[in-house]
Amino acid sequence: MKYLDSNPPRLSESEAVACLAGLFGREGTASDLYSDRDQNFRITLSGGEKAILKVYNSGEAEHSVDFQTKALLHLERNCRGVELPRIIPTADGAAYGRLASRDGEDHLVRLISFVEGKLTDEFAHTPALYRSLGAAVANLDLGLRGFFHPAAGEPLVWEMDAAMRLREKTGFIKDATARGQAEEIFERYVAEVRPRLQGLRSQIIHNDVTPVNSTVRPEAPERVSGIFDFGDMVFGALATEVATTAADSCLTGGDFLGNITDFVTGYDEVLPLEEAEIDILFDLIRTRVANEFVIYSWRAAESKDRDNYLLAYEEPTRKALDGLMKIGRHDATKALRDVCRFPDGTMPATLPDGSPEEGGKTDAALAGDKKDLITRREQSYGDAHGLFYEDPLYLTGGRGVWLYDNAGRAHLDVYNNIPHVGHCHPHVANAVSRQVARLNTNTRYLYRPLVEYTERLTALLPEGLDRCFLFSSGSEANDFALRLARTYTGNKGAIVTRDAYHGVTDAVDGLSPLEQPDLTPTKPWAQGVLPPCLYRSPFEGTEEEIVNAYLGNFDEALASLDEAGYGMSALVLDTGLTSSGVIDFPGNYLQEAIRRTRAAGGLFVADEVQVGFGRTGSHFWRFDLYGVTPDIVTMGKPMGNGMPLSAVVTTEEIFQAFKKDNYLFSSTGGNPVSCAAGLAVLDVLERDNLQANAEKVGAYIKRGLQDLQKKHDIIGDVRGRGLLLSVELVKDRATKEPAPNAVKAIINDMARNGVLIGSEGALGTVIKMRPPMVFTEANADLLLKALSDALDRL
Ligand code: PMP
Numbered sequence: 001m002k003y004l005d006s007n008p009p010r011l012s013e014s015e016a017v018a019c020l021a022g023l024f025g026r027e028g029t030a031s032d033l034y035s036d037r038d039q040n041f042r043i044t045l046s047g048g049e050k051a052i053l054k055v056y057n058s059g060e061a062e063h064s065v066d067f068q069t070k071a072l073l074h075l076e077r078n079c080r081g082v083e084l085p086r087i088i089p090t091a092d093g094a095a096y097g098r099l100a101s102r103d104g105e106d107h108l109v110r111l112i113s114f115v116e117g118k119l120t121d122e123f124a125h126t127p128a129l130y131r132s133l134g135a136a137v138a139n140l141d142l143g144l145r146g147f148f149h150p151a152a153g154e155p156l157v158w159e160m161d162a163a164m165r166l167r168e169k170t171g172f173i174k175d176a177t178a179r180g181q182a183e184e185i186f187e188r189y190v191a192e193v194r195p196r197l198q199g200l201r202s203q204i205i206h207n208d209v210t211p212v213n214s215t216v217r218p219e220a221p222e223r224v225s226g227i228f229d230f231g232d233m234v235f236g237a238l239a240t241e242v243a244t245t246a247a248d249s250c251l252t253g254g255d256f257l258g259n260i261t262d263f264v265t266g267y268d269e270v271l272p273l274e275e276a277e278i279d280i281l282f283d284l285i286r287t288r289v290a291n292e293f294v295i296y297s298w299r300a301a302e303s304k305d306r307d308n309y310l311l312a313y314e315e316p317t318r319k320a321l322d323g324l325m326k327i328g329r330h331d332a333t334k335a336l337r338d339v340c341r342f343p344d345g346t347m348p349a350t351l352p353d354g355s356p357e358e359g360g361k362t363d364a365a366l367a368g369d370k371k372d373l374i375t376r377r378e379q380s381y382g383d384a385h386g387l388f389y390e391d392p393l394y395l396t397g398g399r400g401v402w403l404y405d406n407a408g409r410a411h412l413d414v415y416n417n418i419p420h421v422g423h424c425h426p427h428v429a430n431a432v433s434r435q436v437a438r439l440n441t442n443t444r445y446l447y448r449p450l451v452e453y454t455e456r457l458t459a460l461l462p463e464g465l466d467r468c469f470l471f472s473s474g475s476e477a478n479d480f481a482l483r484l485a486r487t488y489t490g491n492k493g494a495i496v497t498r499d500a501y502h503g504v505t506d507a508v509d510g511l512s513p514l515e516q517p518d519l520t521p522t523k524p525w526a527q528g529v530l531p532p533c534l535y536r537s538p539f540e541g542t543e544e545e546i547v548n549a550y551l552g553n554f555d556e557a558l559a560s561l562d563e564a565g566y567g568m569s570a571l572v573l574d575t576g577l578t579s580s581g582v583i584d585f586p587g588n589y590l591q592e593a594i595r596r597t598r599a600a601g602g603l604f605v606a607d608e609v610q611v612g613f614g615r616t617g618s619h620f621w622r623f624d625l626y627g628v629t630p631d632i633v634t635m636g637k638p639m640g641n642g643m644p645l646s647a648v649v650t651t652e653e654i655f656q657a658f659k660k661d662n663y664l665f666s667s668t669g670g671n672p673v674s675c676a677a678g679l680a681v682l683d684v685l686e687r688d689n690l691q692a693n694a695e696k697v698g699a700y701i702k703r704g705l706q707d708l709q710k711k712h713d714i715i716g717d718v719r720g721r722g723l724l725l726s727v728e729l730v731k732d733r734a735t736k737e738p739a740p741n742a743v744k745a746i747i748n749d750m751a752r753n754g755v756l757i758g759s760e761g762a763l764g765t766v767i768k769m770r771p772p773m774v775f776t777e778a779n780a781d782l783l784l785k786a787l788s789d790a791l792d793r794l
Contacts, residue, residue, distance in 0.1 A: 009039045009055045009107050016041040016053055019099055024111050025091035038231065043111070050114035051088060052228075058105035065108045067151035068230045069095040071144070071204065072112070079143025081270070082136040083215070083226035085112035115226035117215030125211075125254055127262040128222040134266025136224040137209045137245050141238060142271055144204050152204045152235040157295060159207060159232070160197075160240040163189045163287050172297040178318050181325050185283075185290040193283045197237050200277055205241035208232035210248035239277040242267055243284030250289065250320040251313065257327050257335055260285065265339045272426045278340050282332040286324050293317045340399075366407045370394040388758070389751045398423025401772050401779050403756065411751075414771040414783050415758045417724075420613055420638030421684040422774040428641045431680035435673045442667055443470070449675035456682055458649060460620060462629045467655035470670030472644035474609035474636030475503025480648050480664075481632045482507050482570055485603045488657040491567030495557050495597070496521065498528030499762040501579040502572060502607055511572050514579050519762055525566045527557035531580035532589045535717045535728065536736060547587035554593050558600050568602035570632075575622035576611035581761035582719050582726035582768065590626045603654070606630035609646070610724070613638050614685055614773065617695030617722030625721075643677035644668065690773040698722040700777050701769065704784040712791045714742060723775060726760060727767040727787075738765035746790045755786035 011019070016030035020043060030041040030053060038060070041053040056065060073095070075084050088111040090097040096110040123129060156162065167186035173179040208229060215226040242264060249259040264281070267273070273281075296314040303311075324332075361369070373394060377383065387393075393411065397404040400422040403411045413423065421428065435449065443450060454468040471477050486492055494511060496502065498519040502511040510523030521528050530538070532550040539549035561568055571593060577583035594604045611622040612635045619625050621633070631654060636646030646669075658664075668674070685691065698721060705727055709715040716730035729739040729746075743759050746767060750757055760768040769783070 008035060008037050008057055009105070011039055011041075011055055011107075013041065016043075016055070019055075019109060020053060020111070023090050023097040023099065023109060024088065026088075026111070042114070050116075052085065052112050052114055054110045054112065055099065056108040056110075058107055060108060061151075061154075062108060063149075063151045064154065065096055065110065067149040067233065069110065070149055071147060071230055071233060074147040075140070075143045078146070079140060081139035082143075082224075083115050083117075084140070084143075085115055085228050085230075087112055115215050115228045117217040117225050119212050120214045120216050120224055121211040121252065123216050123221050125249075125252060125259065126222055127258065129216070129224065130249060130259055130262035131266030131269075132222065133209070133211070133214060133224045133245065133249070134263040134268070135270045136214060136227055136266075137206070137241065137263075138267040138270035140206055140209065140227055141203070141241055144206070147204050148235075149204070152233065154234075156207075156232060156234055158291075159234045159236060160243070160284060160287060160291070161194070161236070163291055164194075166291050166294040169294050169298050172294065172301045174297065175318065178293065178321055181321050182290040182293060184325075185286045188283060189287045193280060193287065196276065196280050197239070197284075200237040200239055200280070201274065202235060202237045204233055205236050205238065206230060206232070207234050207236060207241060207244055209241075209245045211252055237277075238271075239273070239280055240284055240288075242273070242277070243281055244288050246281070247285045247288035247292070247320070250285075250324065251316045253316070253319070256320065256323045257332060260332070261335050261339045264336055268340045272429075273340050274426070275337075278336050279333060281336055282324075282329050286321075289317060289320050289324060293321055361407075363407070369406060388756075390748045391752065393751070393756075400425075401775050410754065412755045412771075412779060412782055412786075414769045414775070414779075415756045416772065417610060417615065417770045418637045418642050419772050420615075420641050421681055421688070421690060422772045425641060425680070425684060427684050428643075428677055428680040431676045432643060432673055435676035438672075440671055440673045442665075443670045444665070447672050449672040449679060450670050453670075453675040453678045456679065457647060461633065461649055464629070464651050465633060465649050467650050467652055469648045469664065469666075470675070471636075471646045471648070471666050472668050472674070473503070474607075474634065474646050475505050475508050476666070476669070477609065477634040477636050477646040477648045478502045478508045478511065478572065478605070478607060479505040481572070481605045481634045481650075482511070483662075484632055484648065484650055484654055484658050485570035485605060487662065488654045489567070489569045489601050489603060491569040491601055492525045493527070493561030493564070493566030493568050493602075494525060494570045494572060495527050495529055495554070495561070495568070495602075496572050497531040497574075497577060497580055499531060499580045500528070500572070500574060502574070502609075514762060524564065525561070527561055529554050529557045531577050531583055532586055533577075533580065533583050534586050535719070543587055547589050550586075550589055551592050551596075554596065558596060562600070568597060568600035570603050570605045571597040572605040572607055574607045574610055575625075576616070576720075576724055578610045578724065578768070578770075579760060579762075581728060581766035582724055584719070584721070585626060591628060594628055603631035604628070605632045605634060607634050609634060609636040610770075613681070614691030614694055615722050615724050615770075617691060617698050620691060639681060640674050640677035641681050643674045645674040645678050685773070688774070693775075694722040694773050697775050697777055697780055698725065701725055701780045701783065704780065705787075708784070708788055708791065711788075714739060714791065714794065720769075723769075723771055723773060725769045727769075728761075729765055729767065738763045740764035742794055743767055745794060746787070749790040749793060750786045753786050753789070755783055757783075757787075 013030045020026050020028055027046040028043045030043050033040040033042055037057045039055040043051040043053050072087050087095050096108055099107045099109045170179050170182050209227055213229040214224050217225045246260045246263050249263050250256045300311050394406040395403055396406050401413050403413050458466045458468050496511045499514045501514040502508050510521050510526040513519045513521045513528045530553050537546050539546045606623040608621055614620050616622045623630055632650045634648050639645045705718045709718050714729050715727055717728040719726045729742045731737040731739045758768050760766045
C-alpha cells in the first residue's frame with residue numbers, strides 16, 4: 001500500500017529539461033503529464049524524436065525500476081505485433097539514472113521512446129477496436145513469456161490479489177448498494193475464485209493495459225497499435241491480465257458484455273484461452289472493478305489533493321460495478337464460452353477468428369469470392385471428387401463442433417470424424433506446434449513421441465496385438481495390412497463387403513467396390529459379399545435364417561477364391577459397416593465369418609479407420625462390441641485429429657513372418673509431429689471422458705431420431721450407436737423403395753440452415769451423422785430441430 005501513502009515527485013518542466021541534458025546528454029523540450037504515483041514528461045528531442053522522461057516516486061525501490069527496464073529489454077527481443085516503448089540509455093550507457101530533486105529526495109529517472117499514436121480512449125469504441133486491443137494484449141503476453149524478475153512478486157495495490165487487503169476497506173464506499181456489491185464480489189473471490197486461480201497459467205503480466213495505456217494510429221482507427229506504462233507488472237495468472245483490460249473496457253460505458261466479449265475474442269485469437277480461465281473470467285472482471293472502486297473511494301476519503309485525477313474514475317467505476325452485477329455470471333460466462341472455443345448449445349453468430357480480410361464485405365461480394373475460388377480450384381486442382389452441398393462451403397475456421405465460413409457464419413459439424421476431439425483443439429494444436437518447432441524427422445532415428453505413442457496405443461488393444469506400424473493414411477494402413485496378411489498366409493485372395501470402402505491405393509482400390517457401378521471389386525483376387533443388413537435384405541425368414549443365408553453368401557465368396565487359385569488371405573471389414581449405411585453385424589455373423597476365414601487359412605483385418613477411438617461409446621474399438629479379436633487392426637483418420645497419422649497393429653507372429661523377407665520404411669509415417677498429435681488426441685479423449693460422452697450423447701440423438709421416425713413415414717430405419725448414426729429414407733415403408741432425392745434435399749436444406757450432415761450407402765438413401773466426439777446434448781437439440789424442420793419442408 002506504500003504508493004497510497006507517498007506522493008509523486010514534483011519537478012518543474014525546466015528541471016526536466018536540465019535532467020535530460022545532464023543525465024542523458026540530450027537536448028529537448030519537456031511538458032508535464034499526469035500520473036498516479038510518478039511524474040512523466042513528454043519530451044521532444046532536438047531531432048524531433050518524441051520520448052517520455054519518467055521520474056519515479058521516491059518510494060519506488062530500485063529493483064522495481066530494474067524490473068521494468070529488464071522487461072522492456074526482453075520485450076524488445078521477443079514481442080511481435082504491438083509497438084512498445086524502447087529504453088533510451090543515459091549518457092554513460094545505463095538503462096536509467098538517479099536525480100536529486102529540489103525537495104532533497106532521490107528519484108530514479110528513465111528515458112523511453114514515445115509510442116506513436118493517440119490514446120485508444122480517443123477513438124470510437126467499435127467491436128473491431130476492442131478485438132484488436134485483445135490481440136495487442138495477447139501479443140504482449142506472448143512476448144512476456146519466459147521473462148522473470150524477483151521484483152515481480154512484490155505486492156501491489158493494483159493487482160488482482162490486492163482484493164485480499166482491499167476487502168477490508170469497503171467501509172470507504174459511501175453508496176450502500178455499491179458497498180454491498182463489492183462485499184459480495186470479495187466474498188466470492190476468497191471462497192471460489194482465488195483457490196481456482198492457483199492452478200491456472202501464470203507468468204509476468206503487464207497488469208494494466210487499458211484504453212488509456214494503449215495507442216491507436218489515426219491512419220488505422222480500428223486497430224490498437226501500441227501499449228505503454230509498465231509500472232504495474234506482476235507475476236499473475238494470464239486470466240487476470242485478460243480480466244484487467246476487460247474490466248477497464250467497461251469504464252468507458254457502452255455495452256459492457258459486448259466490450260468484454262469483443263476484447264476476449266481478440267485475445268483468444270492470438271493466445272487461446274483455456275476453459276478453466278474462461279470459466280473464472282467474469283468473476284475476475286468483477287473483482288478488478290471492485291478493487292478499483294475501493295481504491296478510488298479510499299483515495300477520495302483520504303486524499304488531501306481533491307483534484308487527484310483518479311477521482312474522475314469513481315463514478316464510471318460505480319456504474320461498471322452495478323452493470324456487471326446486473327449481467328448474471330451464468331449469461332456472461334456463456335457468452336465468453338461462445339466467443340472462445342467452448343460454444344455450448346447456442347450457435348455463435350460470428351467467426352471467432354475474425355478473418356479480417358473478409359470483414360465488412362457485402363453478401364454479393366462474399367458470394368463472388370467463393371465463385372472465384374471455385375474457379376481457381378477447378379483450374380489448378382484435379383478435382384476428382386467435387387465439393388459437398390449444392391452451395392459449397394468456403395471455410396475459414398473451425399472450433400470444437402463448429403465450422404465457420406467466409407461470411408463468418410457458424411455451421412454445426414455433424415459430419416466430420418477426423419477432428420475427433422473437435423476442430424482445432426487447443427491441446428492438439430499446442431502439441432503439434434511445440435513438436436514441429438522442436439524436431440520433425442523420420443523413424444530411422446530415435447525419439448520419444450514415437451515410442452510413447454506406440455506404447456499407449458498398443459496398451460489400448462487386446463493382449464497379443466502389440467506390434468505397431470505407423471503410416472500417414474488409412475489407405476496405406478489397409479494396403480500394408482493386406483501385405484502382412486498375404487505374407488503370413490501365402491494366399492492372395494481377400495473378402496470385403498460389396499459396398500466397402502477401404503482407400504485409394506491400387507491394392508486397396510480392389511477392396512473398395514463401393515465406387516464401382518455394379519459394386520464388383522476391380523481385382524479378380526477380391527470378392528464382395530452382401531453386407532449382412534437385416535433392414536434391407538434379399539433374404540427372408542427369421543433373423544437366424546437371414547444370418548445363415550448371408551453366411552451362405554460368404555461361403556460362396558470363399559469357394560470362388562479357392563477355385564480361382566487365390567485362396568484366402570484376409571477378410572477386411574469396417575467393423576461399423578459405415579459405407580453400407582452403418583450396420584451392426586446381426587446374430588453370430590461376424591464371429592462365423594471370422595471362423596470360416598481362419599479355417600480357410602486367412603486372417604481377419606478389422607478396419608477401425610472410421611469407427612475406432614471410442615466413437616462407438618460403449619467400447620473403444622468397434623470389434624470389441626462383438627467379443628472378437630482381430631489378427632490385424634488398421635486405424636487412421638481420427639487418430640491425429642487431422643494430422644496425417646495411421647496405424648497397423650498386429651501380433652508378433654505375423655510381424656516376424658513379414659520381417660523375415662521384407663523391409664519397411666515410411667518417410668512420414670510415425671514422424672514426431674504426427675505422434676505428438678496422436679498423443680494429444682489420447683490425452684483429450686481420456687481427460688474429457690469423450691468415449692462416455694459419445695455413448696451418452698449418441699443415445700440421446702438416437703432417441704430423438706426414433707421420435708422423428710414416429711412422426712415421419714419417410715424414415716424407414718434408424719441405426720447406429722455412439723456418435724455414428726444413420727437414418728434410412730424410403731418412399732414407402734412396406735416396399736422400402738429408396739428415397740435418395742429426399743436424402744439430398746434434406747442434406748442441402750440442413751446445410752443452408754447451418755447444420756452439416758452427409759449421405760452414405762450404395763443407394764444414397766442413408767443420412768449419416770458422425771460429429772466430433774465433443775458433441776453435446778445441446779448440440780444434438782440443434783441437429784434434431786434442423787432435421788425435423790427439413791423433414792417438415794420436404
Ligand atoms: N477405411 C475406411 C473404413 C475409410 O472410411 C477410409 C476413408 N474414408 C479409409 C479406410 C481410407 O483412409 P484415407 O482416406 O486416410 O486413406
